[in-house]
Amino acid sequence: MALTVPPPRSPLVDDERVSRGDRARRWYEHELGWATEGTAPVRLLTGLRFDVLELPAAAGHAALRRVGCTGPVALAGRTMGLLVAPGSADELPGLLDWLEWGGVALTLTALGTGGRIVAPEPPGWASGLPGAAVWLRPPEMCHEGESRLPALAGLGSRGGDTPDLVRLVDAVATECHRARLMHATTGRPTTGYSADQSPAQPLAFS
Incomplete structure (x- = not known):
């Protein structure tokens, strides 16, 4: 059986991707102070300025309808990424246990x-390649976004419109389970994963 060989990429297409990626990299580094890697595609490094919760987009949309105030939210295909305060990834297993989600497959x-x-x-x-990752809720500029990231401080007791990690995680876990x-x-099917296979920490196991 013959295999279909895809046509070679045009050098012009590759150059355009690199040029667009280089401009995006500079934007993230200069406007937000976020660490990046590569240009085609640009990748944002987690664990420095923010951590990320990744979940199926359908569950994420349902959770966002329940929780009005969040940090930045990204969408990549069937996967949604919620930016939270750095260090949250390490705290989340304990938080899930506290919220009585420990041991539930999510x-x-x-x-x-x-x-x-x-x-x-x-x-x-302007929109780039089809299926490219986009911001549903974009980050704030000039390094101010970090103070708006959901965090554990106060265990849900903070007032005003500050994002609350406890409410966010509870809503996300509920919709993932649903x-x-x-x-x-x-x-x-209800799951989807980002094209970039980054090291991910499971939050709950069956």
């Missing part, structure tokens, strides 16, 4: 130190 992972995600197009940019039950009942 399609939820945390990226902390040593992880990386594909960088979404900077806010306001999606898993729906999949078990209907057979509909």
